[in-house]
Amino acid sequence: FPEEEEKVGAAGCMEPNVRFWIAEHQSFVRRFLQWTEILDPTNLVISIEKIEKSRQLLFTSDDASRPDSRDHRQEAWKRSLSTVHPDSSKLIPVLFRPAAFLPFMAPMVFWSMMPARGLKSLILPQVSLYAYTSAFNIINGNASYSRHPVEGLFLGTGAFASSAFFGLIPYLAQMKYPLDNLLIKRALPIIFIAQVSGINVFASRSFEPVRGIEVMDKEGNVIGLSRRAGRKAVRETALSRAVLFGTSALIPEVFTYFFKRTQFFLKHPPSLWSMKLSCTILTMGLMAPLSFSMFPQVGRIQCAKLEEDIRSSTEETEVFYHRGV
Incomplete structure (x- = not known):
């Protein structure tokens, strides 16, 4: 991470993560590298003890000009932001931290795009995919508005159920009305997973446009x-999610x-699935930081x-x- 202390300085008791994103340059490349x-x-x-020490360091500005202190602060920024x-200002549950997104989602996306061999193999991938996505979107969404835990539970359940249902539509349609056109047959699941993923964000975070989220000035004062x-x-x-x-x-x-x-596939047909899984992981490995950095974290x-x-x-x-x- 860059030497943020030279740019943000002392900003009172403003949440360090907000202070970082407000002060940070808005170029796409810079955001991509940070993500x-x-x-x-x-x-x-990362242990809770290390996170607490990192946060304490970010709330102070003593000896910020020392090279070793600067290195420590860069590591502290990384721990705090992640x-x-x-x-x-609460810890994000380990399974729903941004760093957990790729390890969980890449296998789920691969599994959900596999041809269904029965009703069980059709439903489970969609349920797993959208259950995790709904929880991730709610936990990592804006939390500045007031809501009751029960409301969050009902919201998450509704977002998950509706997303899983719409995600199943192209597969159920193909089971009832088999398509001869291979292009359309493979394109439908892709179109649906993109659209439903975007809709899932709207559903999971539907309170934000209704109740409003906090807006603040450059000093972090809520307006x-x-x-x-x-x-x-x-x-x-x-x-970005779509x-x-x-x-x-x-x-x-x-x-x-x-x-x-290819000749390799003709000789080794089972290699198709390992190739597709590897390709999915590599693609998501590039697309995750790219999509997260499409827009500034603090807009x-x-x-x-x-x-x-x-x-x-x-x-x-x-x-x-x-x-x-």
Whole structure:
């Protein structure tokens, strides 16, 4: 990570993760490189003690000019950004940290795109895929609005059930009405997984556009709750998720199409599935940081586009909001 202390300085008691994303440059390449660090699987095994020490370091500015201190702070930024939720300042459960996304989702996407050999092999992949996706979206979404735990449970259940149902549609349709056109037969699941993944974000985070999310100035001072900022945050995340899953499903299918015509496949047919799994993991390994960095983690929005009560309560022309992952 860059030497952020030279840019952010001392910003009071502002949440360090929010302070980082507000101060950070907005270039896509910069965000992409940062997400490759945050998605490092080793972030799943960081002890609570190390996380607490890293957070304490980020709340201080003593000896920030020393080279060894600067290295420690860079590591502290990585630990904090990968394990602590920017809105609540609480630890993200290990299984739902951004670094867990690829190890869990790559096998699920591969499994969900496999030809169904029965009702059980048809339902289980979709249930697993959207159960994890719904929980991930809720836990890593914006948490600045008020909600009761029971509401979150019902919201997650509804998002999971509806997504799994829509994800099953192309496979159920093919079982009842077999398609002769191979292109359409393979394209339908790809189109559905991209669209349903985006819709799942809207469903999982549907409270944000309704109740509004916090918007803040560059110093981190909360100005108010904005429904329009909530809609923008959810819309951007849904688009990035659709790109992630759509591309991760498309590329392996393309490679599979050409691989089936090689001499190696004709001699070793079982190699098809290992090739497709490897291709899915590699594609998602590239697409995960790319999709997460499509939009800034802390976005900006013009005050003129927000509600009247927010416009009248600040002289800022531009405010910030946490988009969520």
